[in-house]
Amino acid sequence: xxxxxxxxxxxxxxxxxxxxxxxxxxxxxxxxxxxxxxxxxxxxxxxxxxxxxxxxxxxxxxxxxxxxxxxxxxxxxxxxxxxxxxxxxxxxxxxxxxxxxxxxxxxxxxxxxxxxxx
Amino acid sequence: xxxxxxxxxxxxxxxxxxxxxxxxxxxxxxxxxxxxxxxxxxxxxxxxxxxxxxxxxxxxxxxxxxxxxxxxxxxxxxxxxxxxxxxxxxxxxxxxxxxxxxxxxxxxxx
Numbered sequence: 001x002x003x004x005x006x007x008x009x010x011x012x013x014x015x016x017x018x019x020x021x022x023x024x025x026x027x028x029x030x031x032x033x034x035x036x037x038x039x040x041x042x043x044x045x046x047x048x049x050x051x052x053x054x055x056x057x058x059x060x061x062x063x064x065x066x067x068x069x070x071x072x073x074x075x076x077x078x079x080x081x082x083x084x085x086x087x088x089x090x091x092x093x094x095x096x097x098x099x100x101x102x103x104x105x106x107x108x109x110x111x112x113x114x115x116x117x118x
Numbered sequence: 119x120x121x122x123x124x125x126x127x128x129x130x131x132x133x134x135x136x137x138x139x140x141x142x143x144x145x146x147x148x149x150x151x152x153x154x155x156x157x158x159x160x161x162x163x164x165x166x167x168x169x170x171x172x173x174x175x176x177x178x179x180x181x182x183x184x185x186x187x188x189x190x191x192x193x194x195x196x197x198x199x200x201x202x203x204x205x206x207x208x209x210x211x212x213x214x215x216x217x218x219x220x221x222x223x224x225x226x227x228x
Contacts, residue, residue: 045215056215105150105210109161
């Protein structure tokens with residue numbers, strides 16, 4: 001059983017389209033994240049949710065809208081896709097955020113969704 | 119700006135040697151640090167975590183943290199070709215999102 005699973009694995013679409021990426025974790029974690037990894041392999045936080053509540057929203061265009069229906073799921077919807085959105089998007093989860101106990105901060109990553117905007 | 123700096127490499131070491139990967143960070147509020155390994159086309163995989171000054175060993179891996187110098191390192195002993203990957207250093211401020219460095223590419227040659 002995959003701990004953090006994302007769908008789809010690959011997404012090829014045209015500029016201007018709207019697309020969604022889904023993420024589910026079966027680890028019983030409280031916190032989920034979306035990261036973007038660009039062509040230079042730099043991994044950068046986009047959003048963080050704790051128990052369905054948005055706690056981190058980095059400087060991301062408002063075309064990106066995360067949604068967490070429950071604490072096991074965090075989806076990412078992207079409107080009006082642009083060429084610069086092409087990247088690999090990783091979902092991750094951790095037991096609890098804001099916790100000084102190291103083990104609870106460890107983040108586990110999904111396999112990634114490779115988005116190509118043409 | 120919460121920056122984590124790494125030398126991009128590539129760092130090339132012969133099989134059986136010690137690979138030394140370094141990382142510096144600017145956010146003095148960072149409490150815990152992580153080393154992730156990422157193979158090409160794959161997701162980051164946790165190798166080591168550390169939050170106290172000093173050394174932490176796990177098998178062939180040793181993480182070192184010096185908060186006064188804002189410096190984190192990872193030593194890989196008896197390097198194997200299968201260790202060839204990009205190593206990502208990350209810091210965490212009070213358990214919130216990880217701030218990643220740009221990664222160091224390691225190549226272990228047979």
